[in-house]
Amino acid sequence: MHLRADLHIHSPFALAVSKHMLPEQLLASSAIKGIQVIGTGDGLHPTWRSLWREHLVNPEGICVVPTAEVEGLHRIHHLILMEDFDQCGALHDLLKPYSSNIDRNGRPQVKLDGEEIAAHVHSVGGMIGPAHAFTPWTSLFATYDHIRDCYGDEPIDLLELGLSADSSYGAGISELRQVPFLSNSDAHSPQTNKFGREFNLLDVNDLTPRAVLSAIREQRILMNAGFFPEEGKYNRTACIECLHQYTLEEAIAHHWRCPVDGARIKKGVADRARELTDGPSSHRPPYLHLIPLSEIIQRVLGTASPSAKKVQRLYNEFISRFGDEITVLIDTPEDEISIINPAVGAAVQALRAGKVELHPGGGGSYGSFSFR
Ligand SMILES: [Zn+2]
Ligand SMILES: [Zn+2]
Incomplete structure (x- = not known):
């Protein structure tokens, strides 16, 4: 199973x-x-x-x-x-x-x-x-x-x-x-x-x-x-204080000290993985990129937090109709999602089509996304 x-x-x-x-x-x-x-x-x-x-x-x-x-x-x-x-x-x-x-x-x-x-x-x-x-x-x-x-x-x-x-x-x-x-x-x-x-x-x-x-x-x-x-907190190399992002070469040139405030620059996961890569990519199971449904709804409704009452009410409506969140994100047809809320339907469809713009995180601060 x-x-x-x-x-x-x-x-x-x-x-x-x-x-x-x-x-x-x-x-x-x-x-x-x-x-x-x-x-x-x-x-x-x-x-x-x-x-x-x-x-x-x-x-x-x-x-x-x-x-x-x-x-x-x-x-x-x-x-x-x-x-x-x-x-x-x-x-x-x-x-x-x-x-x-x-x-x-x-x-x-x-x-x-x-x-x-x-x-x-x-x-x-x-x-x-x-x-x-x-x-x-x-x-x-x-x-x-x-x-x-x-x-x-x-x-x-x-x-x-x-x-x-x-x-x-x-x-x-x-x-x-x-x-x-x-x-x-x-x-x-x-x-x-x-x-x-x-x-x-x-x-x-x-x-x-x-x-x-x-x-x-x-x-x-x-x-x-x-x-x-890119949504993770340490994806890019960045200053842990002002969060300014640097390329690996810049960070090395600055001796891992931020020229703006003198704080520490932390190496991002993307740069670290690239440094360690020493051969062709091996075959791996597919990786499905997802955004939590409550954060999609938050974005659509324009509320400050995914735990806002308005968001939770709509979220619960999806769960009681379709069973669970991952089913909604992956399997439920867009037109069925849209019956409950057309803007959420369009956003889920954008996610599935990869039409997501990412603003990478770094230095301990999460990245963010917007739908194209
Ligand atoms: Zn741990
Ligand atoms: Zn800084």
Whole structure:
């Protein structure tokens, strides 16, 4: 069966996460968004696991996969997928001697390098790879040029692209040729313009975490979907204070200091991926670029926020008529969308036709879009 999976989110036990990020709300958001497989996020946190326990079997029929993110040495973030909570508990116990906050912080810091963390993950039967691999602060490629430099002899099982990249960014990096790419939301809120904003379409044999992990391991990823990379916060090289964008050559000439205000210039994901590209592009599953429906409606109605009442009322009308958001974005015929609101119908059609103008983000500020 073909299932949409979002395998990286966070709990209220991690930094800067909405207190509404609770299992009941996440399951409701999954059904509204059209996500059938959800990663728990923060699966090493004992209380978060106990909150999930009674929802592993749920009326929505959503498959709950234990997942976690840890911050290893050099502040590199690793994404971990597991088959059950026993594996989470075993990994927690293995990492605890190296972490001072594993029982408090949903995304714990662990004083181990990638190779050591990966060895522990593999010893309990889990899968691991770099999270948001190209971002300039807390990622593998922020610190290293090669997977081996971080993970040594331990193989990686996946690579998460991050919001500022799509599969084309990693396709020409030869050492990633056999590594499955994942696209996940990394959501800190259950709102449907955050949760499920990126997902993977997987060919899964049954509705169990083990089958989901097998699908990734065996490269049965049919499609990645998510942001246009330009919408991400770190797509372009830019000053972290004034957000002025620079070419790679300009940034080097300025020694990574902004000539306007002296603040730091951060290398964008697009430039970083281009630097690492060393060969022809390998074949990758198609990448579908999407914009959350509530942000499309916001743009059409001209409101300040996608959570405005007017936006939510119209959004709910679409969900009750067509079932879920991703169906509306991908499958529902334009004329049926237009019966509810012609301008939204035209905007969704523009998105499908790629008639979207992008204003790239950088320096920590999201990009934006307009319809042509
Ligand atoms: Zn992270
Ligand atoms: Zn500046």
